[in-house]
Amino acid sequence: MSSELHDRHKAVLPDWIALYYERPIELTHGEGRHVWDADGNRYLDFFGGILTTMTAHALPEVTKAVSEQAARIIHSSTLYLDRPMVELAERVAELSGIPDPRVFFTTSGTEANDTALLLATTYRRSNQILAMRNSYHGRSFSTVGITGNRSWSPTSLSPLQTLYVHGGVRGRGPYAGLSDAEFIKACVADLEDVLGQAYGQVAALIAEPVQGVGGFTSPPDGLFAAFREVLDRHGILWISDEVQTGWGRTGDNFWGWQAHAASGPPDVLTFAKGIGNGMSIGGVVARAEVMNCLGANSISTFGGSPITMAAGLANLTHLLEHDLQGNARRVGGLLMDRLRTAAAGLDVVREVRGRGLMIGIELVEPGSDRPSPDAASAVLETAREGGLLLGKGGGHNSSVLRIAPPLSLTAAEAEEGAEILATALRAAQAMADGSAEAADEAGRSAL
Secondary structure: OHHHHHHHHHHHOOOOOOOOOOOOOOEEEEEEOEEEEOOOOEEEEOOHHHHOOOOOEOOHHHHHHHHHHHHHOOOOOOOOOOHHHHHHHHHHHHHHOOOOEEEEEEOOHHHHHHHHHHHHHHHHOOOEEEEEOOOOOOOOHHHHOOOOOHHHOOOOOOOOEEEEEOOOOOOOOOOOOOOHHHHHHHHHHHHHHHHHHOOOOOOEEEEOOOEOOOOOEOOOOOHHHHHHHHHHHHOOEEEEEOOOOOOOOOOOOOOHHHHHHHHOOOOEEEEOHHHHEOEOOEEEEEEHHHHOOOOOOOOOOOOOOHHHHHHHHHHHHHHHHOOHHHHHHHHHHHHHHHHHHHHOOOOOEEEEEEEOOEEEEEEEOOOOOOEOHHHHHHHHHHHHHOOEEOEEEOOOOOOEEEEOOOOOOOHHHHHHHHHHHHHHHHHHHHHHHHHHHHHHHHHHHHO
């Protein structure tokens, strides 16, 4: 069944739409932390549709809210008052930590970041943007232009002048061997050097507190607070891209920026993915002075629609009432411990890293520091065969396994997933060892 659908997919959809697995699967339904494919196979979902199924599949509160709202009115546009939109905006504004906040809803994280860039460049009257190396911010023309990851940058053309700075990747690059304090100091010096070479005003720095597509990498706590001190001296805005890190996923904090809160909240915050639990919601929170800087009319046909806002409200209420941030911290800590134990002694694993239920496993060629996309693909396949769905990422190499299950993951499910993943990692190690032995044998034969 999936094979026939795959053939139809290839015949009508672009070939640059990536599909997981040698034999792509069709997911037909889900419940809790599990999904089923068209062949009836059940999987423990450790990727949540790219960190989007935040609470649970088929969460009754969200399903009920969507059904009831759909029975009343599905769409109206921002031209009319929308009670669910106002109510969700009030909740998000209160949670944001930004003073005198205003909220604008979009349909995706890409559109949210696009809006943030529009606000920043208009407010500062500059098209110069600071961005982090190895970053990802979306697939629109402007967000591709600030993405510091060649695998997700199909064009070098851009309406923006982007200045890339160090800091998003702790374990690789020229500052990897430094202590956390020295790392922050070196990155601040790099930022100041870049600003010293920029002509005129720079509009904003946009940064993910934890890089998502980049492989769940993050700087030491406090880096962006140190950056903020430099930015403030120049009047430069700080945009925190919370599309993947928001809503308590990192466990210790509700927002990723709160790990860098010493210099205050960001000027602009973007969000998407998890808030809708699968419904298309994105948005921007900004200080009123920044949000209201646009001199022209601006609306959204689909952003803030009644049905998506109803879903977002129900989902956020469930998340807060059930302390899913706390669950992410507790169960995420358990899962991290189990995965580090599983990886111990496997030289195909370079690092197990992350925060809360946002965990990355970086794979390399044994005996080297070279990323191994082949090992990551092999683990992805073996884990699926064992009943576990994972994600991939990691700069331009796709050598990092990305683990981001719904935040309601239970301890028993964490143990189950870790066991499946441990088996897949051992298989990848055996495969790598076999390849190395074959290469050695070929070398001896050539002598």
